[in-house]
């Protein structure tokens with residue numbers, strides 16, 4: 001009897017391990033980071049993973065489209081734009097308030113953010129350019145970079161496969 005239970009347990013364990021292994025092999029790794037920052041910026045940039053690693057890092061827990069919480073790690077979007085010379089804080093006023101950020105993805109998906117949404121002088125909410133989900137690099141469907149907007153009730157602006165940040169001016 002005991003032996004049968006042991007055998008059954010071993011079988012279940014094998015099936016579980018096989019399922020985990022197959023789930024892992026179906027995930028393909030994302031391509032290397034290549035992020036352009038362009039448009040109405042002082043210094044247009046082309047950034048690699050090493051460039052992003054030099055910027056301040058943050059980890060944030062947020063609930064994704066699947067309804068599950070995960071920990072996302074990366075660089076606050078504001079830090080990347082500051083590197084390109086975009087003005088925030090005291091300088092985000094007057095004519096600069098007509099500027100906005102357009103985020104572009106590899107699949108052609110795009111979303112817009114107003115600059116005060118990113119600025120710690122305006123809000124305590126942090127919009128993240130994440131490169132890790134639960135401490136691991138993101139897969140090809142999601143990464144290598146993804147926008148995370150915590151506290152937003154829909155995840156439509158959580159742009160996956162981010163390739164470009166473009167600063168534009170409302171006409």
Ligand SMILES: Nc1nc2c(c(=O)[nH]1)N[C@H]1C(S)=C(S)[C@@H](COP(=O)(O)O)O[C@H]1N2
Nearest residue numbers: 064065066105107109155156158159160161
């Ligand atoms: N690049 C890209 N990002 C995207 C989308 C997309 O089609 N392409 N869809 C958005 C929408 S509408 C939602 S609801 C979420 C879904 O997130 P998920 O892929 O983690 O489920 O991703 C957002 N980010």
Ligand SMILES: [Mo]
Nearest residue numbers: 065154155156
């Ligand atoms: Mo969506």
